[in-house]
Amino acid sequence: MSCFQTSASGSWIYPTVILCLFGFFSMMRPSEPFLMPYLSGPDKNLTTEQITNEIFPVWTYSYLALLFPVFVLTDYVRYKPVVLFQGISYIITWLLLLFGQGVKVMQVLEFCYGMVTATEVAYYAYIYSVVSPEHYQKVSGYCRSVTLVAYTLASVLAQLLVSLASLSYFYLNVISLVSVSTAFLFSLFLPMPKKSLFFHAKPSTEAPPKPSEKDAALGGPHKDHNPVCQEQVPVSETPYVVQSRDPKPGNVALRVFVQWLRDLKECYASKHLFYWSLWWALSTAGYNQILNYVQVLWDNKAPSQSSAVYNGAVEAVATFGGAVAALAVGYVKVNWDLLGELALAIFSVVSAGSLFLMHYTTSIWACYAGYLIFKTVYMLLITIAVFQIAVNLSVERYALVFGINTFIALVIQTIITVIVVDRRGLELPVSTQFLVYGSYFAVIAGIFLIRSMYILYSTNCGKKVQSPATSQNPYGPHPEEPKNVMNLRQ
Structure with a gap:
């Protein structure tokens, strides 16, 4: 028992x-x-x-x-x-x-x-x-x-x-x-x-343990008609201690909310975490929107009342392909600090291209193919993003960051819905909507392409400056003081 x-x-x-x-x-x-x-x-x-x-x-x-x-x-x-x-x-x-x-x-x-x-x-x-x-x-x-x-x-x-x-x-x-x-x-x-x-956190004098890389990589959303929330390593070494002796409920709630604000400020102070969170929010907003309306597009390309429907097979293949792509991330050795934003830019271009294909094609099979590419790419990148964010956060702080990222994604999705879909907005036909969504991902690709070029240029310049300085110092560079874990990737 x-x-x-x-x-x-x-x-x-x-x-x-x-x-x-x-x-x-x-x-x-x-x-x-x-x-x-x-x-x-x-x-x-x-x-x-x-x-x-x-x-x-x-x-x-x-x-x-x-x-x-x-x-x-x-x-x-x-x-x-x-x-x-x-x-x-x-x-x-x-x-x-x-x-x-x-x-x-x-x-x-x-x-x-x-x-x-x-x-x-x-x-x-x-x-x-x-x-x-x-x-x-x-x-x-x-x-x-x-x-x-x-x-x-x-x-x-x-x-x-x-x-x-x-x-x-x-x-x-x-x-x-x-x-x-x-x-x-x-x-x-x-x-x-x-x-x-x-x-209801228990008082503790020890910081929670770091999850392994594999555990962090498992942190992406799984829903399909409409995705989405979750957990994981400490920026500061102070764990959550919100209970005192017979605390008043109001005091506990106030302490928790103040701690949330402090943690979020410290977390998003990291440029690395900020940009990965930005991609997460922007892309998840678009992903949710695609999943919510893709069946409407399929029905527009091949009306279900007059043709065979293969939605189930497409969803099965897309989910399986996305899972395999996410699993493969753990076996790919890439310097994500240096090339992460470039990968986001390149794959966002692929996502935009697949959505443009879904808009312009008259073939339901090409439309299905575009969806397969789009979903696989998203599940691949969200797995990488989750790991990049979770690896430096505690369980509590990852829950907060995930919640805020998801909330921002929903705010963006709501704005898109009001403008593009709702009767109070433009009320665009579904095919035209996917042209807008393709353009949206093209903008995301542009943002991260510029960011990646800046990182590569800065890294290259830093190496050129460091190289002559090192050659002039026969004793090598002086050891640096330890840095806060959240500042390592800024």
């Missing part, structure tokens, strides 16, 4: 298994690759304009509105209640998807799905409160891998059922409802954590 204990001396197996089962069944949703054909088909009978301009934008707005309060509440109530609430939100979402009718009901559905994605932070943060630090690497790998496997299997199953068994999209949603309901049942068996990262 010892493996079912969660004390400091107990095993990590039980909570990890339960959380992985929750993650698997919550992502085993075969209906998701065929959401657009389902909404525009006879079951819901919605027009493309209603779906694009009135329904889908609600997810962006609700996600933005809910992210920060949910982030704070998640830590305050110690994760499990929010995981349970996420399971309930999943069930409500799919009940509305099955039995709801009309634009207003679908907007409520999108709000509920915004709650699902906002509460996703609890899934990733929970495990750090119930297992000891030496198990972080294994647990992170299991939790993230199982969601990718589940999404891939769901996409393959959906394509097989639609193409070979001619199963109605309605019954794909029934399977999804059963799966998310099963996930909720598993969440009931999660142990209740006794501590959390911020509000």
